[in-house]
Amino acid sequence: xxxxxxxxxxxxxxxxxxxxxxxxxxxxxxxxxxxxxxxxxxxxxxxxxxxxxxxxxxxxxxxxxxxxxxxxxxxxxxxx
Amino acid sequence: xxxxxxxxxxxxxxxxxxxxxxxxxxxxxxxxxxxxxxxxxxxxxxxxxxxxxxxxxxxxxxxxxxxxxxxxxxxxxxxxxxxxxxxxxxxxxxxxxxxxxxxxxxxxxxxxxxxxxxxxxxxxxxxxxxxxxxxxxxxxxxxxxxxxxxxxxxxxxxxxxxxxxxxxxxxxxxxxxxxxxxxxxxxxxxxxxxxxxxxxxxxxxxxxxxxxxxxxxxxxxxxxxxxxxxxxxxxxxxxxxxxxxxxxxxxxxxxxxxxxxxxxxxxxxxxxxxxxxxxxxxxxxxxxxxxxxxxxxxxxxxxxxxxxxxxxxxxxxxxxxxxxxxxxxxxxxxxxxxxxxxxxxxxxxxxxxxxxxxxxxxxxxxxxxxxxxxxxxxxxxxxxxxxxxxxxxxxxxxxxxxxxxxxxxxxxxxxxxxxxxxxxxxxxxxxxxxxxxxxxxxxxxxxxxxxxxxxxxxxxxxxxxxxxxxxxxxxxxxxxxxxxxxxxxxxxxxxxxxxxxxxxxxxxxxxxxxxxxxxxxxxxxxxxxxxxxxxxxxxxxxxxxxxxxxxxxxxxxxxxxxxxxxxxxxx
Numbered sequence: 001x002x003x004x005x006x007x008x009x010x011x012x013x014x015x016x017x018x019x020x021x022x023x024x025x026x027x028x029x030x031x032x033x034x035x036x037x038x039x040x041x042x043x044x045x046x047x048x049x050x051x052x053x054x055x056x057x058x059x060x061x062x063x064x065x066x067x068x069x070x071x072x073x074x075x076x077x078x079x080x
Numbered sequence: 081x082x083x084x085x086x087x088x089x090x091x092x093x094x095x096x097x098x099x100x101x102x103x104x105x106x107x108x109x110x111x112x113x114x115x116x117x118x119x120x121x122x123x124x125x126x127x128x129x130x131x132x133x134x135x136x137x138x139x140x141x142x143x144x145x146x147x148x149x150x151x152x153x154x155x156x157x158x159x160x161x162x163x164x165x166x167x168x169x170x171x172x173x174x175x176x177x178x179x180x181x182x183x184x185x186x187x188x189x190x191x192x193x194x195x196x197x198x199x200x201x202x203x204x205x206x207x208x209x210x211x212x213x214x215x216x217x218x219x220x221x222x223x224x225x226x227x228x229x230x231x232x233x234x235x236x237x238x239x240x241x242x243x244x245x246x247x248x249x250x251x252x253x254x255x256x257x258x259x260x261x262x263x264x265x266x267x268x269x270x271x272x273x274x275x276x277x278x279x280x281x282x283x284x285x286x287x288x289x290x291x292x293x294x295x296x297x298x299x300x301x302x303x304x305x306x307x308x309x310x311x312x313x314x315x316x317x318x319x320x321x322x323x324x325x326x327x328x329x330x331x332x333x334x335x336x337x338x339x340x341x342x343x344x345x346x347x348x349x350x351x352x353x354x355x356x357x358x359x360x361x362x363x364x365x366x367x368x369x370x371x372x373x374x375x376x377x378x379x380x381x382x383x384x385x386x387x388x389x390x391x392x393x394x395x396x397x398x399x400x401x402x403x404x405x406x407x408x409x410x411x412x413x414x415x416x417x418x419x420x421x422x423x424x425x426x427x428x429x430x431x432x433x434x435x436x437x438x439x440x441x442x443x444x445x446x447x448x449x450x451x452x453x454x455x456x457x458x459x460x461x462x463x464x465x466x467x468x469x470x471x472x473x474x475x476x477x478x479x480x481x482x483x484x485x486x487x488x489x490x491x492x493x494x495x496x497x498x499x500x501x502x503x504x505x506x507x508x509x510x511x512x513x514x515x516x517x518x519x520x521x522x523x524x525x526x527x528x529x530x531x532x533x534x535x536x537x538x539x540x541x542x543x544x545x546x547x548x549x550x551x552x553x554x555x556x557x558x559x560x561x562x563x564x565x566x567x568x569x570x571x572x573x574x575x576x577x578x579x580x581x582x583x584x585x586x587x588x589x590x591x592x593x594x595x596x597x598x599x600x601x602x603x604x605x606x607x608x609x610x611x612x613x614x615x616x617x618x619x620x621x622x623x624x625x626x627x628x629x630x631x632x633x634x635x636x637x638x639x640x641x642x643x644x645x646x647x648x649x650x651x
Contacts, residue, residue: 033608040539040608041356044331057112060329061151061199064176067608 008073028070089251091164101321111328130241132162142167146193167249172305183210253277262443271496281489285466292320299347343408352538396433417441418540423459446490461524535577614648
């Protein structure tokens with residue numbers, strides 16, 4: 001079982017790969033809309049990638065009101 | 081042509097449709113690549129009536145209000161029909177709001193029943209003070225709750241059924257059918273009271289331009305709480321025996337798949353989703369080899385030439401078969417509105433033989449005011465008024481641009497519990513939209529910006545600056561307020577809408593990094609589409625009324641004297 005820290009680190013790594021930004025350039029507290037300049041649909045695309053990686057299903061609704069990687073990771077963690 | 085003149089309510093029209101089209105498929109619910117449900121009109125009725133009976137036994141009756149907070153799914157529509165069957169008033173709430181905002185609107189609407197989904201209920205439960213304040217909500221039904229989960233006073237939607245026959249409760253055309261919140265979850269909720277007549281008339285008008293019939297499949301991906309999806313993703317198709325396809329995710333890859341899998345006829349989109357589809361297609365075209373690209377461009381040019389005056393779907397489907405096949409090969413129109421769509425995006429699709437019906441939607445007007453009838457296609461306008469819609473321009477300038485006003489049987493009866501705002505908005509029977517427009521020589525409406533202090537996002541969300549000021553409370557400055565930049569500095573444009581925070585600093589205070597951080601931190605608590613994008617420093621105290629309310633129009637006039645580019649500081 002992953003710890004929340006591990007899940008967060010994997011979320012950050014996957015986001016870097018998905019949005020083609022340098023590894024390590026994102027932090028848990030970053031607002032991904034602002035930092036990556038993405039819209040809500042692009043955030044949903046990232047969610048699919050995260051689902052495939054973690055082997056879970058995360059309803060779109062789980063992204064409501066979430067804008068930082070740490071909260072996103074905790075939503076994933078609760079379904080692992 | 082659809083005739084609903086014999087019906088006095090949504091419930092009555094739907095009741096007949098469920099009988100008339102009993103063996104037809106009314107609803108398909110899909111989630112990702114799975115199909116959850118496929119219901120005929122007969123099965124839909126069988127699921128709705130036991131819910132209606134249970135609601136009646138719980139004391140829900142004529143004129144009582146029931147709120148739905150759900151994502152798009154079959155139980156949304158089943159619940160809505162049960163509410164109308166009981167003579168109730170539907171309160172469709174945006175599931176994307178925060179729990180605090182939900183409870184506020186549940187209280188404001190006076191809803192006695194709440195129907196919601198388990199993940200949403202989990203979050204609503206967390207706001208105990210919000211729940212305590214909304215004590216009017218007595219019956220709470222939760223769908224898809226895991227077995228054994230403590231629902232904290234709510235009941236399982238799936239178990240809330242009584243098998244004996246419910247009594248249909250008739251309503252009159254002028255009775256309120258639904259309270260739709262167009263925006264304003266802050267200090268002044270704007271609950272549009274829509275009558276049964278509003279919906280019956282709008283349905284006839286819209287289907288006269290874009291008809292439904294058994295076999296038509298409408299892809300419902302806009303939230304059904306949106307007035308447009310309620311109309312073209314529920315009431316319109318159901319009264320005509322068509323099929324609604326619900327997709328429980330907005331993820332672009334599944335949206336693209338759904339077109340082909342379910343051979344979709346119509347879809348309504350907001351500009352953000354349309355642009356995403358455009359981006360996906362453009363990426364595929366860019367991957368073509370130079371030779372194939374030349375052939376493709378030639379075929380597109382041919383299609384453009386043939387469809388200059390009107391769409392010729394069979395020809396376009398033949399010429400651009402692969403593109404149309406990717407959309408299922410049956411798509412008749414993409415209906416888009418609710419926010420400004422860039423003409424080049426509309427033209428991109430039309431050139432491929434996929435008509436995009438650009439329209440002008442406003443909840444207060446009963447959804448669509450104008451829509452492009454594609455005779456011919458115009459990318460630069462929002463189309464012509466629908467039948468039964470009178471549109472006039474008030475206070476027009478030398479170029480014919482003024483405030484768009486609308487008179488129609490589809491216009492709401494008013495804002496719930498806000499006669500003052502109603503009187504400001506509906507003047508002498510005309511709905512003042514606050515949007516600036518012009519009607520051209522061909523009867524098409526062109527929009528040029530807004531007269532009121534608000535913005536509309538690409539996702540079609542109306543944001544009133546006043547409603548987000550609470551997020552900046554306790555900011556260590558003398559005073560502050562939020563404005564739409566285009567309201568202060570009017571532009572003849574619907575693009576580049578942004579919110580800005582206007583600050584009046586204390587004497588000797590400056591915009592330090594600490595203050596910027598305090599602003600950024602509060603801004604980040606707002607949902608991303610409600611965030612401010614810049615700061616303006618006011619050199620004077622804000623003008624205020626005797627009761628100390630900010631005189632916004634006077635302040636806006638003062639700010640307008642500043643140069644926008646220099647005055648708006650980045651966050």
